[in-house]
Amino acid sequence: MTEIQNTNATAVYRRLLSYVRPYTKMFVLAILGMILFAATEAAFARIIQPLFDDGFVKKDPTVLQWIPLVIIGIFAVRIVGSFLSDYCMAFVARSIIRDLRKQLFNQLLHLPVTYYDTSSSGVLLSKMVYDVEQLAEASSSVITVLIRDSLTILALLIMLMYYSAWLTLILVGITPVLAGLVVYISKRFRKLSHRIQKSMGNVSAVSEEVIGANREIKIFGGQDYESEQFDKVNNHNRRQFLRMAATNALSSPIIQFIVAIAFAVMIFFAFSLELKVGEFGSYLTAMLLLMQHAKRLTTINATLQRGIAAAQSVFDFLDHTPELDTGTKQLNKARGEIKYSQLNFKYNPEGEGILNNIELLIEPGQNVAFVGRSGAGKTTLVSLLPRFYDPSDGQILLDGYDIRDLTLENLRSHMALVSQHVTLFNDTIAHNIAYGDMESATENDIHQAAKAAHALEFIEKLPQGMQTMVGENGVLLSGGQRQRLAIARAILKDAPVLILDEATSALDTESERFIQSALEELMQNRTTLVIAHRLSTIEQADVIVVMDQGCIVEKGNHAELIAKNGHYAALHRMQFSEA
Missing domain, CATH: 1.20.1560.10 (ABC transporter type 1, transmembrane domain)
Structure with missing residues (x-):
């Protein structure tokens, strides 16, 4: 030895x-x-x-x-x-x-x-x-x-x-x-x-x-x-x-x-x-x-x-280093102003840049959609906001505070997430919705959140209703049902910043119509960041940010970008010609 x-x-x-x-x-x-x-x-x-x-x-x-x-x-x-x-x-x-x-x-x-x-x-x-x-x-x-x-x-x-x-x-x-x-x-x-x-x-x-x-x-x-x-x-x-x-x-x-x-x-x-x-x-x-x-x-x-x-x-x-939580400040109730300033990001210090010189200001209550080809950097850019990753250079401000100065718990308390990859826990429907506010959610709160997400329609048809076990990662439910529970969970959290990662991707046409209506109501007076693959779902966004190869190449509303006849217009023509 x-x-x-x-x-x-x-x-x-x-x-x-x-x-x-x-x-x-x-x-x-x-x-x-x-x-x-x-x-x-x-x-x-x-x-x-x-x-x-x-x-x-x-x-x-x-x-x-x-x-x-x-x-x-x-x-x-x-x-x-x-x-x-x-x-x-x-x-x-x-x-x-x-x-x-x-x-x-x-x-x-x-x-x-x-x-x-x-x-x-x-x-x-x-x-x-x-x-x-x-x-x-x-x-x-x-x-x-x-x-x-x-x-x-x-x-x-x-x-x-x-x-x-x-x-x-x-x-x-x-x-x-x-x-x-x-x-x-x-x-x-x-x-x-x-x-x-x-x-x-x-x-x-x-x-x-x-x-x-x-x-x-x-x-x-x-x-x-x-x-x-x-x-x-x-x-x-x-x-x-x-x-x-x-x-x-x-x-x-x-x-x-x-x-x-x-x-x-x-x-x-x-x-x-x-x-x-x-x-x-x-x-x-x-x-x-x-x-x-x-x-x-x-x-x-x-x-x-x-x-x-x-x-x-x-x-x-x-002995692995846990998440760095060096922040000491607390933000009581965020208004939802988000600013990306001179931001660059690499997964590895020696690797290729994933995001390059990002400059973006999102006003409180704005609905901002991020579009672009696969690998353009949309998900990475949004993932930096809750500090799943930290930028290599530059900073992100929430209501004027550098997010690294806020404690992780406080920063993430102002955000709700609905992802295209829905994660449900092997527990009851009620528990999965209540996960959005574990400490204070009441039965009525859970019921109202499910109603707003158009989830009551299928929950009430189940033999045990809210107490139905969903199975591992919701395997006993359909894709649309799982997505509606995830939306109900986000509704219950009532956070000022909402992150939607193609939140309607798993829904059929009829369900999507109901959920899109619920999401539009939910997004009122909230700052919403939408990662979109289907452009039809974000035409009403206040601002559409077009990304390509880690850079913001265009920015504006749907009409402005179509008139500009640039990257967004090309993506739009491609999707709708395929349709």
Whole structure:
């Protein structure tokens, strides 16, 4: 193991220990239980001497009377010690896992959009489920065995030294050999554990993608291709587990064989020493018990290294920088004036410019539509407003405030979003609408929002009405129904700035007519930014901003831009000629 790997492992150990501090009392109780358990093992080996010498050799009746009681007492104490160590350590471990899962979930909530743009949701879920459970196993059963068996071995070694220091030194002499072997094996276990975690993430990612794209796979006949892709990651995962199993299956017997050689040598030399039958019986019992606990220690190494690798994966995720929220100012009620000033944007510092020298003033209450070919920068420009991304240069002002000076929570409280990709939660219709104002929404508020969005028409026909479960991402509803719930959610929020990303794209002609009417009413006295692909939906906009290759190339209302006969007019002719 390299010095860097040793340093990383030590850092992980220390960081894990920091999670134990809130549960110090339970951890101390667990240690006390382990000490009791270790003491009973040594006591049991020690009781063999009077049992053999005085009980069986001398036939002392008093010894045969009190030794059974002592044995019962030893095992009674052992039960107490075992319970304390197992339960208290499990309590500490599961508490740590709960705390880690909470931190992981909070991190998911506060990571920037750029992180999700480059990360697979399957890999993220693997961290929440697989990695944390690996860490849980290492934090409970493995740590219990590691500490309890080490204490037991120490107690047995002390007793062995008491009977024969010379024989015990033979046993201690193999320690450097075992330590070197364990260090080498640990290095391989940890390397394989990292590979297993990565392969598990790939299995999760491919599986999740297939679940989400099941209709596309069916319609395009992609079953065979997806099966091949899954077989690749699944077989790779199997190979990594088999390598781990082979290393584990070989390492434990080798270590036990080395220990067995040492024991054989000790027994050979024991006959040359003047030990009584009882003393040798106690010594042999202690040796056998020690071998049993040493064997258990060697078998947990693989699990321990998987836990350390999992902890490293979890901590790496927790160490990702969350969204930068350096703002300190609060805006009570925004009027909705938005100004883009000398704004440039790149996804990567060394990459190509996505937005170039944007200058745009949006007056309070204006309905502004952004149009242009795919990739022109429309969505990116609007995504900068709620600070999903930050500009490379320039600034965006909301009512004269640089949006970076406002707290993220305050900035986003002034905005509502309806996207063409509707996101619904696996809950009731009422809950999904109320998400627009979780703290104060009443049943009447929810009802009125649904009515304004023309959603009551289908909600009232459902057997459970507002309490109908919508399924994962609204799978039990039609596209138009999902879109109307998203609009109702935005209506309920009653924000001064409204962002519509082709909000009527999933509606049929009749539904679109109703929703367009509802949206026009909703947009009154609000600043509305509309990302439009179908020009027929934005002809009534106050201002139409035409974008091309990251620049604003035209600006005006529909009539002005048609008369100008430029980019907008060309797009308009193209769409309506196709129609």
